[in-house]
Amino acid sequence: MTATTMQSIRKFATEQFGEILIEERHIFTFPDGLLGFEDLRQFIIVRDERTEPVRWLLSVEHPELSFPVISPFFLVADYSPGKEYCEFQRYTPLAILTLGAGGATANLxxxxxxxxxxxxxxxxIIPSDKYSTAYPIGVQQQTTT
Structure with a gap:
């Protein structure tokens, strides 16, 4: 490995995932942070085969903090975050999951x-009421007839 290559790799020690080596180019910068976590600006996506298709949005600044995320297309086939984000080779939408007493939900x-x-x-924040902040996961939606 060259010195340049060595400088572009960062090491994180996490309780949940153990030691993670990540190239700088895989770090996503969030200029405004996340809702409720505006001071956290750098994140990586961690894949864990034990939880697929759920992935983890892990804070670089606080590696002990990670959010379970999933592609919203696993939940709603025709999901659309808005026209400006429809270029799917450029934009990847992810829904943050919440695990509660009533089960798991996704913030669509x-x-x-x-x-x-x-x-x-x-x-x-998608302005329409089409999507919920607590879309149930793992429960079949019943239709009324």
């Missing part, structure tokens, strides 16, 4: 959007 109303070209991220 305020997805995280990753710009894979610019290595930037943001959390947006």
């Amino acid at each position: 109303k305020a997805p995280v959007i990753l710009d894979v070209r610019e290595q930037r991220g943001m959390q947006i």
Whole structure:
């Protein structure tokens, strides 16, 4: 490995995932942070085969803090975060999961959007009422007849 390559790799010690080595180019910068976590600006995506298709949005500043995320397309096939984010080769939407006493839910109303070209991220709020902040996961939706 060259010195340049060595400088571009960061090491994180996490309780949940153990030691993680990540290239700087895989870090996403969130200029405004996440809702409720505005002071956290750098995140990585951690894949854990034990939890697939759930992945983890891990804070670089506080590696003990990670959010379970999932592609909203696993939950709603025609999910749309908005016209400006429809270029799916550039933008990757992720829904943050919440695990509670009533089961798991996904926040489809305020997805995280990753710009894979610019290595930037943001959390947006979709203005319509089409999506919920607590979309139930693992429960079949019943239809009324």
